[in-house]
Amino acid sequence: MANFSVPENQLKELLPAQTMATRVPQYQCDRTVRPAPPRYRNEISKYIIRRSDQCIRCGKCAAICPQQVHIRKPGYEYFAEGRYHACIGPSCENTDNYCVAKCPQGALEITENPMIEALGDYRWPSDMILATWKMAESGDVPPAEYGYEYEYGDSGGGFDKLRLKFPKTPAVVLGLDEIDTSLELNRRDDGRPRIKIDVPWYGGGMSFGSVSNTTQLAKARAAVAWNTFTCTGEGGYMERLRPYDDHVITQVATGLFGVREETIQRVPIVEFKYAQGAKPGLGGHLLGDKNTISVSRMREAVKGISLFSPFPFHSVYSIEDHMKHIDWIKHINRRALVSTKVSTPTDVDMVAVGSYYAGTHIIHIDGGYGGTGAAPDIAKKNIAMPIEYAIPKVHGFLEAEGVRDGITLIASGGIRNPYDVAKAIALGADGVVIGTAELIALGCVRCTRCESGRGCPRSIATTDAELAPQMDLDWATQRVVNLYNAWRKELVCILGKLGLRSVKELRGRTDLLLHMDYTSGKEQS
Secondary structure, three states, X not given: OOEOOOOHHHHHHHOOHHHHHHOOOXXXXXXXXXXXXXXXXXXXXXXXXXXXXXXOOOOHHHHHOOOOOOEEOOOOOOEEOOOHHHOOHHHHOOOOOOHHHHOOOOOEEEEEOHHHHHOEOOOOEHHHHHHHHHHHHHOOOOOHHHHHHHXXXXXXXXXXXXXXXXXXXXXXXXXXXXXXXXXEOXXXXXXXXXXXXXXXXXXXXXOEOOEOHHHHHHHHHHHHHOOOOEEOOOOOOOHHHHHHHHHEEEEEEOOOOOOXXXXXXXXXXXXXXXXXXXXXXXXXXXXXXXXXXXXXXXXOOOOOOOEEOOOOOOOOOOHHHHHHHHHHHHHHOOOOEXXXXXXXXXXXXXXXXHHHHHOOOEEEEEOOOOOOOOOOHHHHOOOOOOHHHHHHHHHHHXXXXXXXXXXXXXXXXXXXXXXXXXXXXHHOOOEEEXXXXXXXXXXXXXXXOXXXXXXXXXXXXOOOOOOHHHOOHXXXXXXXXXXXXXXXXXXXXXXXXXXXXXXXHHOOOHHHEEEHHHOOOOOOO
16 A cells, blocks of 8 residues: 555545445555566567578577577477577677587577567667566566667657766765665645655556556556556546555546546545647547447447547636646545646746646656657657756756745656656656556557557557457566566666665756767766
8 A cells, every 4th residue: 555644544534434435455466576478479589590401409509598598399300489589699699508609510590680670769769678578577677788779769869868977986885775766745744645655656647548458457556566656547447446546546637538526536646637748739539449338438428439638628727727626636535645747838847836836746747758659749749848858947946936845746758767767857856657668568569559449469558359358467467567676676776876875866966967969978877
């Protein structure tokens, strides 16, 4: 259960009686790392091994390979196609397990898979996708062969231009168990619960409709395991999420799909989505072929009809109107924190300060690099301010107003790995929201067909009754749990190399960053 400071007996007084009566015990999730291999026998791999006719099937390659890449079936006179996704390639060259060198017939050759050139894009290059799959499979940091492109993409801007400045010798040498990665979400001292999460991130809003129920449930289970949160998105609140209520953020968006007082009363955090960085000025779109019977029932809409959320709340045109929204939620749920999600226009700093004075606990700024494959490129690449500019702008203005420590600043829109998490916090955020990275952990190949009812080849972003069940819930949960473990492990290493005792000490430390356009390259980490 999330780390509330309000005693249970007081919590019962804060909640309506009917809400407490309907709560059920939480599903018992844990953060134990367990192997979660790919769902497909021949997963996309970085390397492939070519076996010539000179192979005498002696089996030495299978005997010496610690990754169990080579598969020799008993009773068969040939090798089956190997587990190439497990091959670590040339980095094995200097070990005693290098199959190419150890083959007595010289029958083996390792080459890079030509399919890799078709995988990914500038922001999510193939190595970054493959490394994320590895983290989701093993729960550990990715192998060395993913190197540079695991940390940085090829976009030519954004976080890909920023580097962390690691000292040659940290001023303080810390053990990994001495570094605190927790984040407090309520800093207003207003009598509402002091919610603390164990990692400085939580899962972004992906509605049932935009993704499958299995995807949404896996995110919720992982949130329970890691004492953090996941968000329902704007599609309503699935009844199957009830066991995870204490780790769910429910979203109130402009379309008000599925918004009911009963679901608002169930959760510790309610988020108003005023705009999304990937499609500011457009609102949300759910095309008709994804609006199935179950989706339409939850959204209180008509099956098969495309659903559009207007860009603005037509009841909100000022900070005073925004305050009425917040007061409405605080009245309905007297324990809930309120989060305000906005995109990043040029005056986002003024919006953030206004939201603070309206009474919000969390200001969530969403930059233009995020969004799934359903978000139009013309919007997410050209309209909202890049998040790396918005974070210091908002952080600095809140400091100038003297209210920075009274609000939690959360950033999203292109957070792909633990290095991006550290950079966002160093720029001034308290924590981040992640979305696409979780989908990559589930096997997403970035085909950008998320808007289509049957277009997702991995059954992640689909509501089709035949495709959605193809992804096992326990497997999906473990993949996200493993990803979180790998991210925290990497983040702790980053903080340790910087000599920082907690993630809080990293906030606003722009002196620990350098921009590649303003350095000779000798200074980079």
